[in-house]
Amino acid sequence: MTIRVLICDELPVIGDGxxxxxxxxxxxxxxxxxxxxxxxxxxxxxxRPDVVVTDLNLRTISGxxxxxxxxxxxxxxxxxxxxRISDADKTVSDVLHAGACCLLGKDASPQELITxxxxxxxxxxxxxxxxxQRLVTWFREQPDTAECEPPPEVTELTPRExxxxxMVARGMSTEEVARELTIGVATVRTHLYRVRTKLxxxxxxxxxxLAYQSGxx
Numbered sequence: 001m002t003i004r005v006l007i008c009d010e011l012p013v014i015g016d017g018x019x020x021x022x023x024x025x026x027x028x029x030x031x032x033x034x035x036x037x038x039x040x041x042x043x044x045x046x047x048r049p050d051v052v053v054t055d056l057n058l059r060t061i062s063g064x065x066x067x068x069x070x071x072x073x074x075x076x077x078x079x080x081x082x083x084r085i086s087d088a089d090k091t092v093s094d095v096l097h098a099g100a101c102c103l104l105g106k107d108a109s110p111q112e113l114i115t116x117x118x119x120x121x122x123x124x125x126x127x128x129x130x131x132x133q134r135l136v137t138w139f140r141e142q143p144d145t146a147e148c149e150p151p152p153e154v155t156e157l158t159p160r161e162x163x164x165x166x167m168v169a170r171g172m173s174t175e176e177v178a179r180e181l182t183i184g185v186a187t188v189r190t191h192l193y194r195v196r197t198k199l200x201x202x203x204x205x206x207x208x209x210l211a212y213q214s215g216x217x
Contacts, residue, residue, distance in 0.1 A: 003121045006047065006077070007033040008040045008054035008063065018053065018082075021110055028117060037061035041069055049077050051120045053113070056083040056091075064098050071099035071202055078120035082106065082113065085131065092131060096205045102126040122173050125208055153199050154214045161198075162216065164191040168204065169211035 005028055009015040015033040022028045031047045034040050037058040044052065052070065056063035063081065070076050079100035085091055095103050102116040105128050112128065119126045157165065160181075167177045174192070178185045192207075201207045210216075 002027055002029045003051055003117060004029050004031050004047070004049045005117060006031055006040060006043055006049040006052045008035070008037070008052060008058055008066070009033070009082075010035050010055055010057040010059065014055075018113075022114070022117075025114055028114070035059050037063065037066040040066055044070055044073065044077055048075070051080055051117050052077045053080045053082050053117065056081060056095075064094055067095070067098040067100055076203070078102075078123070080104065080113075080116050080120050082108070092127070093209075096209045099203050099205055101203075101205045103131055104128045105131065123204060124171060124173055125205060154216065156198050157195060161191050161195050164188060165195050165207065165211055166216055168192065169208045169216065 005022060007015050007018050007022075007030060009018065012033075012035055015035065019030045019033050022030050031049050032043050034043060035058060038060040040052065040054070040058070043049075054063045054066065058066060061069075063083070067079050067081075070079065076099070079098075080102040081095050081100045082104050083091075083106060085105045092103060101123070102120045102125065104112060104116055104126075108116075108128055116126045163181070164177055167180065168174075172180070174185055174188050178188045181188070192204075196202070196207060199207065199210055201210055
């Protein structure tokens with residue numbers, strides 16, 4: 001299946017360079033490039049890309065604000081943030097809470113970007129290795145969640161819902177969870193819908209973040 005991609009970057013030379021790179025990949029179709037956050041939202045509504053690759057620095061509105069607004073669309077695209085990281089801990093938190101599923105630094109290799117786009121299209125969460133390491137370090141410095149009382153909403157999850165949540169938070173796709181538990185993909189999606197409803201989260205990235213914060217992982 002071809003992955004339709006929209007590229008957003010403040011610098012047209014970078015956007016054009018990414019388009020040239022991705023146009024050479026057989027299963028990726030770049031449907032447009034823009035340096036304008038508001039224009040990107042319009043293109044998402046008209047062109048319906050599967051994945052948006054975006055910098056956090058854009059014209060009119062920031063990439064972060066654009067991600068938040070896209071998350072409110074009826075069929076939001078998956079978001080790969082491709083940006084220069086100055087404060088990794090803060091940026092990771094902001095990006096995940098906004099709704100992005102992948103975060104790479106501008107020093108990522110072409111193959112890392114392509115892999116992230118494919119992972120995003122499959123609903124997976126991907127972080128660049130150095131960013132993931134810093135995130136792990138940051139979590140380890142936080143108070144031990146095992147000693148904390150979990151949020152009331154978490155205690156309302158059924159054993160199967162907790163199991164599905166933990167597997168998704170570890171990076172497994174819906175199809176992989178279904179195979180592991182020997183249940184249908186539709187059943188996994190139903191569990192995830194009920195989990196998101198109970199926990200009040202909008203998407204997979206927020207679910208992963210809450211799973212770590214609440215001690216489910």
